[in-house]
Amino acid sequence: MTKGFCDNPAASALSAIRTSGAVKGYMNLSPNDIALPRGVSDFLPEAAAKIDSIESRLLRVFELWGFRRIITPRLEYEEVLATGMGEELKGKTYRFDDRQSGRLLALPPDITPQIARIAATRMSSLPLPYRISYSGRVLRQTEVQAGRSREIFQTGVELIGLDSPEADAEMIVMAIEAMKVLGLDNFTIDLGQVEFCQGVFQASGLSGEPLRQLRDAVSRKDSSAVASLLKGHTVSPESAREISALPRLFGGREVLETAQNIAANPRSRAALDSLQQVLEILDIHGVTDFLSIDLGETRGLDYHSGITFEGFVAGFGEPVCSGGRYDSLTARYGFAAPATGFTFNLLNLLQTVERRPELQGCAATDFLLFNTSNDRRNVLQVARQLRSLGYTTSRDIIRRDYARSFEYAQKMNIRCMLVVGDDNEPYRAVRISDGCTIPIEKSMIAQPGLMNHIEKSRGEN
Numbered sequence: 261m262t263k264g265f266c267d268n269p270a271a272s273a274l275s276a277i278r279t280s281g282a283v284k285g286y287m288n289l290s291p292n293d294i295a296l297p298r299g300v301s302d303f304l305p306e307a308a309a310k311i312d313s314i315e316s317r318l319l320r321v322f323e324l325w326g327f328r329r330i331i332t333p334r335l336e337y338e339e340v341l342a343t344g345m346g347e348e349l350k351g352k353t354y355r356f357d358d359r360q361s362g363r364l365l366a367l368p369p370d371i372t373p374q375i376a377r378i379a380a381t382r383m384s385s386l387p388l389p390y391r392i393s394y395s396g397r398v399l400r401q402t403e404v405q406a407g408r409s410r411e412i413f414q415t416g417v418e419l420i421g422l423d424s425p426e427a428d429a430e431m432i433v434m435a436i437e438a439m440k441v442l443g444l445d446n447f448t449i450d451l452g453q454v455e456f457c458q459g460v461f462q463a464s465g466l467s468g469e470p471l472r473q474l475r476d477a478v479s480r481k482d483s484s485a486v487a488s489l490l491k492g493h494t495v496s497p498e499s500a501r502e503i504s505a506l507p508r509l510f511g512g513r514e515v516l517e518t519a520q521n522i523a524a525n526p527r528s529r530a531a532l533d534s535l536q537q538v539l540e541i542l543d544i545h546g547v548t549d550f551l552s553i554d555l556g557e558t559r560g561l562d563y564h565s566g567i568t569f570e571g572f573v574a575g576f577g578e579p580v581c582s583g584g585r586y587d588s589l590t591a592r593y594g595f596a597a598p599a600t601g602f603t604f605n606l607l608n609l610l611q612t613v614e615r616r617p618e619l620q621g622c623a624a625t626d627f628l629l630f631n632t633s634n635d636r637r638n639v640l641q642v643a644r645q646l647r648s649l650g651y652t653t654s655r656d657i658i659r660r661d662y663a664r665s666f667e668y669a670q671k672m673n674i675r676c677m678l679v680v681g682d683d684n685e686p687y688r689a690v691r692i693s694d695g696c697t698i699p700i701e702k703s704m705i706a707q708p709g710l711m712n713h714i715e716k717s718r719g720e721n
Contacts, residue, residue, distance in 0.1 A: 264443075267525075268391055269708055271585050273313070273467070273535075275428070280531075284398055286412075289500050294647060298410075299402055299408065299409050299410030299412075300409070300410055300411050301303070301409070301411070305673070307610070307614075310610055310613075310614060311413065311606055311607075311610060312710070314442060314606055314609050314610065314613065314665070315395055315413075315415050315606060317438070317441050317442060317508075318395075318415045318438050318441075318442075318604055319393060319395060320441075321434060321437055321438045321603050322393040322417050322434070323393070323436055323467075325391070325417075326388065326391050326431070327392060327393040327417050327419075328391060328392065328393065329380065329393045329394060329395070330375070330392055330393075331392055331394070331396070332368070332374040332375070332378070332394060332396060333374070333451060334367065334368070334396075335365050335366070335367065336365070336366055336368055336374065336377075337358075337363055337364070337365060337366070338355050338363075338364040338365060338366040339364070340354070340362075341353070341366045341368060341373055341375065343373070343374050343592050343593060344372070344373025344374075344376045344377060344589055344592055344593065345369070345370070346562050346563050347562075349369050349370055349400075351401070351559070352369045352400040352401045352402070353366050353368075353369050353400075353401070354366065354367040354369075354401065358653075360525075361559065367398070367399045367534065368396050368398050368399075369399065369400040370414070370605070371394050371396055371398060371414050371416070371589055371603070372416075372418065372589070372601065373589070375392055375394065375418045375420075376420075376589045376590045376592070376593055376599070377593050378392075378501070379392070379418075379420050379590055379593075379597070379599075380590050380593035380594055380595030381595075383594065384595050385414075388420065388421025388422075388597065389419060389420060389421030389422045389427075390418070390419070390420040390421055391417070391419055391484065392417065392418045392419075392420065393415075393416070393589060394414070394415070394416060394417075394418075395413075395414065395415040395416075396409055396413075396414060397412065397413055397414070398411070398412050398414060399411055399412075400412065400678060402405075409607060411607075412605060412607065413522070413605065413606035413607050414603045414604070414605065414606070415585070415595070415599060415603065415606055416581075416602055416603030416604060416611065417431070417432065417434065417601050417602065417603075418599060418600075418601035419599065419600050419601060420590060420597050420598075420599040421597050421598065422598060422600075424535065424597035424651075425537035425538045425540075425541055425586065425599065426456075426541055427598075427600055428538045428566065428567040428585060428600055429541035429542050430581055431569075431584075431600050431601065431602050432449055432451070432551075432567075432569055433539075433542065433545045433546070433547055435449060435569070435571055435581050435583070435602055435603075435604075436449060436547050436550050438581075438604070439571060439573075439581075442609065443613065444573060444575060444612065444613070446574040446608075447550065447571055447572060447573045447574065447580075448550060448551070448552050448571070449547075449550050449551050449552070449569050449570070449571050450510075450552050450554050450557070450569060450570050450571075451535065451538075451539075451551060451552070451553050451554070451567065451568070451569050452554050452555065452557030452559070452567070452568040452569065452573065452584075453531045453532070453534065453535045453555060453566065453568070454531075454555075454557070454558075454560060454561050454564045454565065454566065454568055454584070455527060455528070455531035455565055455566055456523070456528045456532060456573055457478070457528075457533075457555070457556065457557070457558055457561060458527060458531075458589060459523070459525045459526070459529075459530075459531060460499070460502045460503060460506060460523070460527030460528055461474070461475065461501050461528030462525070462527065463496075463498075463502065463524070463525035463527075463528075463638065464495045464499045464502075464503060464528060465495060465499070466495070467491060470489065470492075470493050473485075473489055474486065474489050474503065475558050475561065477489060477507075478503075478506045478507055478509045478556050479556075479557075479558040479559070480560055481507040481508075481510075481556065482507060483504070483507045486503060486504060486506070486507055486513055487504065489610065490503060490504065497665045498524040499524075499525075501522060502522055502523060502524065502525070502528070502595075505519070505522045506555070506556040507679070508555065509555035509556050510552070510554040510555065510556060510557075511552065511553065512552060512553065513539070513548075513552075513553070514555065515553045515555060516532060516535070516536060516539075517531055519555050520532055525678040531566075533568060534567070535553075537565065538567055540541070559582075560584060563586050563589075564584045564585060564586055565586055565587040565588060565708070566584065566587070566600075567584055567585050567600070568582075568583070568584030568585070568587035569582070569583055569584060569602070570582045571594075573612040575612075576608070576611060576612050578608050579605070579606055579608070580601065580608045580609050580612060581602055581604045581605065582602060582603065582605075583600070583601055583602020583603060583691075584600065584601075584602070585598070585599070585600040586599055586600070586601075587599060587704075599684050600664050602657065608624075617667055620687040622693055624648070624652075624673045624674065624675050624691075625652045625654055625672070625674045625675070626651040626652045626653060626674075626675050626676060626711060627646055627651055627652070627653040627654070627674070627675070627676050627677070627678050628653075628655070628656055628665065628668070628669045628672075628674045628676070628677045628678070629642060629653065629654070629655040629656065629677075629678050629680055630645055630653070630656050630662065630665050630677050630678065630679050630680065631656075631680050631681075632679060632681040632682075633680070633681050633682045633685075633707070635682070638681075638682065638683050639655060639680045640655070642678070642680050642687075642705055643655055645690065645706050646678075646705065646710075649706075649708060649710070651711065652711070654674075656668065662679075665677065666690065666692070666695070670692055674692055675691075675692055675693075675711070675715075676689050676691055676711070676714055677689075677690040678690075678692065679702070685699045686699055686700065686701070686702070687699075687700040687701075687702060688700060689714045691714060691715070691719060694719075694721075695721060696718070696719030696720060697719055697720050697721075698713075698714050698717045698719045698720075702712075
């Protein structure tokens with residue numbers, strides 16, 4: 261192995277900064293003083309690369325379906341944002357005063373209300389439908405004891421201007437396709453129809469606190485609590501039968517037949533017809549094996565207006581995606597249009613895929629250039645050539661010996677160290693995975709397939 265040093269004497273600068281009085285005032289900070297607030301995280305290169313990989317794959321699926329990306333702001337006026345949010349999201353919003361305007365600002369806890377505002381204002385002169393995709397981070401207030409992340413990475417789509425079963429089916433098929441692109445196969449899409457539940461609750465005649473308690477019991481699939489509530493309140497026999505069935509109406513396609521035999525009110529029966537039409541289109545797409553049905557799903561009763569769905573991966577308890585129809589949202593901003601959409605939670609997806617090698621994001625750098633010459637011109641030219649071919653390339657500018665540069669490459673996930681000397685010296689590629697050295701002709705630097713040659717060569721130890 262050649263011993264040598266990188267040519268720039270910047271090495272001592274970092275050490276000098278660490279030991280100088282310039283940072284003396286900061287040396288007394290304790291770990292708690294520099295800790296992050298609860299519920300937010302740093303993402304180092306490996307995790308960041310995985311998130312980027314997941315995001316880019318999802319956005320590519322959306323693009324293939326004709327959706328175009330927009331970028332939303334990180335700040336909104338609170339009253340404008342609140343127009344498009346339900347009470348639950350309003351309670352999770354971070355707010356603060358704006359010194360410039362004197363108005364209250366808010367950090368969006370969800371991107372969909374922002375899309376609704378944009379569709380109703382900036383895009384209203386364009387012909388419908390709008391196929392919009394987005395990706396961004398939002399912040400939500402959480403309970404301290406909950407242990408949940410306050411920061412959510414959302415990547416999703418909104419289809420505005422279509423009220424049809426095919427539009428609802430398109431959202432579900434896109435979600436399934438996106439999960440397949442990520443290499444997932446052990447997942448389920450749970451379908452709901454909030455109008456079915458709304459019809460049952462409306463027919464009961466219950467309101468106020470009894471209705472709230474009933475909805476809560478149904479959401480928990482608590483048949484005993486539902487039965488107890490029914491004993492304390494007078495409802496018709498038909499309504500009692502409908503309500504009692506809600507916690508049990510989940511499973512496969514057979515749930516529809518059971519619900520049709522039980523539902524007596526017209527609103528719920530119309531919801532079943534709507535769901536059946538969507539399922540027939542999903543059959544055409546060939547995705548039936550990924551579907552389950554939950555007609556007792558109460559998520560978003562005050563927000564959604566039809567089909568809803570959530571995506572679950574086996575072994576992971578939280579949904580990785582969720583969506584559904586919300587036909588009244590854009591009207592709050594003065595632009596009445598039917599709409600449906602869904603979003604992926606990237607951090608939940610990250611937890612489900614991070615152990616799958618085929619889904620790893622490429623956080624590795626291809627080349628670290630180690631210069632054995634006192635002249636930097638040759639190594640800088642090599643760096644330009646490699647980057648022009650698409651190789652990620654960094655130069656070890658710090659002055660240190662070969663062994664320390666190799667150790668640095670190992671720790672920083674660099675695939676290969678290329679040893680470059682004077683113009684009349686041959687180059688040597690050192691594979692970081694096993695330390696093998698491969699001679700490299702200078703003409704090969706400008707040729708495609710260099711990394712493939714290095715990885716397949718036997719080399720010398």
